[in-house]
Amino acid sequence: MPFFSTRGSDAVTASQAILRGIAPDGGLYVPGEFPQMTLDEIAALQQMSYRERAVSILSRYLDDFTSEEITASVAGAYADGKFDDPAVAPVKKLDDNTFVLELFHGPTMAFKDMALQLLPYLTGLSAKKNGEEREVSILVATSGDTGKAALEGFGDVPGTSCTVFYPLDGVSPVQQLQMTTTAGKNTHVIAVHGNFDDAQTGVKKLFASGEFADAMNSRGKVLSSANSINFGRLVPQVVYYFSAYADLLAAGAITLGDKVSFVVPTGNFGDILAGYYAMQMGLPVAKLICASNRNKVLTDFFATGEYSVQREFYKTDSPSMDILVSSNLERLLYEVSGRDAECVRTWMEELKTQGCYDIGAENLYTLLQTFAAGTADDEETRAEIKRCLTENGYLMDPHTAVASKVLRDYRAENEDDTVTVVLSTANPYKFAMPVLAAVAGDEALQGLDAFAASDVLERTAGVPVPAQVKALPTLPVLHTAQCDKEDMGKAVLAAFDNK
Numbered sequence: 001m002p003f004f005s006t007r008g009s010d011a012v013t014a015s016q017a018i019l020r021g022i023a024p025d026g027g028l029y030v031p032g033e034f035p036q037m038t039l040d041e042i043a044a045l046q047q048m049s050y051r052e053r054a055v056s057i058l059s060r061y062l063d064d065f066t067s068e069e070i071t072a073s074v075a076g077a078y079a080d081g082k083f084d085d086p087a088v089a090p091v092k093k094l095d096d097n098t099f100v101l102e103l104f105h106g107p108t109m110a111f112k113d114m115a116l117q118l119l120p121y122l123t124g125l126s127a128k129k130n131g132e133e134r135e136v137s138i139l140v141a142t143s144g145d146t147g148k149a150a151l152e153g154f155g156d157v158p159g160t161s162c163t164v165f166y167p168l169d170g171v172s173p174v175q176q177l178q179m180t181t182t183a184g185k186n187t188h189v190i191a192v193h194g195n196f197d198d199a200q201t202g203v204k205k206l207f208a209s210g211e212f213a214d215a216m217n218s219r220g221k222v223l224s225s226a227n228s229i230n231f232g233r234l235v236p237q238v239v240y241y242f243s244a245y246a247d248l249l250a251a252g253a254i255t256l257g258d259k260v261s262f263v264v265p266t267g268n269f270g271d272i273l274a275g276y277y278a279m280q281m282g283l284p285v286a287k288l289i290c291a292s293n294r295n296k297v298l299t300d301f302f303a304t305g306e307y308s309v310q311r312e313f314y315k316t317d318s319p320s321m322d323i324l325v326s327s328n329l330e331r332l333l334y335e336v337s338g339r340d341a342e343c344v345r346t347w348m349e350e351l352k353t354q355g356c357y358d359i360g361a362e363n364l365y366t367l368l369q370t371f372a373a374g375t376a377d378d379e380e381t382r383a384e385i386k387r388c389l390t391e392n393g394y395l396m397d398p399h400t401a402v403a404s405k406v407l408r409d410y411r412a413e414n415e416d417d418t419v420t421v422v423l424s425t426a427n428p429y430k431f432a433m434p435v436l437a438a439v440a441g442d443e444a445l446q447g448l449d450a451f452a453a454s455d456v457l458e459r460t461a462g463v464p465v466p467a468q469v470k471a472l473p474t475l476p477v478l479h480t481a482q483c484d485k486e487d488m489g490k491a492v493l494a495a496f497d498n499k
């Protein structure tokens, strides 16, 4: 199957799309068509393990990979012992029509592992298939979770290296320590003086810079991306939408063909876009509900059709969603415009030059047949965490709680009681401070750091602290580099030259 750029440049194969990450024209790679899953094929997923489900979905897109290659990659990525739940992505019941899809059972306790455990395998194979002999150097901007997940995925993988930029004051203490304590001879972690958008913009500039590519090439390296714009990040995420549906079928919560809704805590729009892809493949979906924190650029977009980054940026309790430029939205715009690359180019140019674009009433109407959107601020999010613990006996992290609250509001407004899956994107102990504050009040935080807060939370909520969190404070900090947002290129080269 050919892969096209959302901005119109020449078609490539799946492995080329994965290797390049971003198209030369700045666009994102999209599949030439959506492979179809029949209801019978969906029903058959019930008897399969998560790994088998993944092979079934991935092979339909990655047609220049052999089935042995895909099977081996999936076996490595989702091996027993890497995920602390044998189901990999288990579905838990909150009430008769509300379920939680837990995507945080991987090594870094956030949903990024679902894709980033697999991506290094796909990247290595893609390099081989395309005769690439240089080191594949992954460059990542992270709002917190991607960075560690990429470092875990690529750490010590031969033929690759992984350099991560994170906003100095934009990640949780646990997230920061997770990254700065990373071992691995091929890993670099650099703090940027700025917010996530500064880091992401800086990385995009490096990918677009011929001069930087030359500097890397002269060191025997070629750049590649592990950010969620890479198709190799997107496609593993399609799997868990099907997997959740199969689990609901098996549990008797729905019957085959019933439509299910998903509410997704959204930042870069990768996770929810995977749900849209699943729907295009034939998964019976009622609504995809896009949940934002106080940085509600997407809520406003779905309300008005105008995407505008001309607004204040807020730091919230759900930092992985503190994003103004949701890169993966470009793939949705491509579909809604009828795959009109010219149109997408114009909107993206307007975003760059004017800070906003408007898709018009007709396109917005089309989107709203599938999407709904809502926002929850920190106060509402904390109240939701407490409510879910009290009423459902379920402890959720702030990102998940944003989604849960947005679902509650959506149901109240729309009298829609469709069976809905809340995508849970992080273990609550990754964000122990706000979660403890939510459960026991601000005063409970007095004098505590994130790790002491975890212990108190364990006693208060009765949910055990994961072993990874317990070990973190004892690990040595190995990465201390910082740079200004203008100097990210220099910082990467210095990191290579010094290691």
Ligand SMILES: *Cc1c(COP(=O)(O)O)cnc(C)c1O
Pocket: 110, 111, 112, 145, 146, 228, 265, 266, 267, 268, 269, 270, 271, 272, 320, 321, 399, 425, 426
């Ligand atoms: C990355 C992340 C999100 C947002 O996912 P997108 O694909 O960027 O929309 C939500 N929650 C957590 C915990 C994350 O790490």
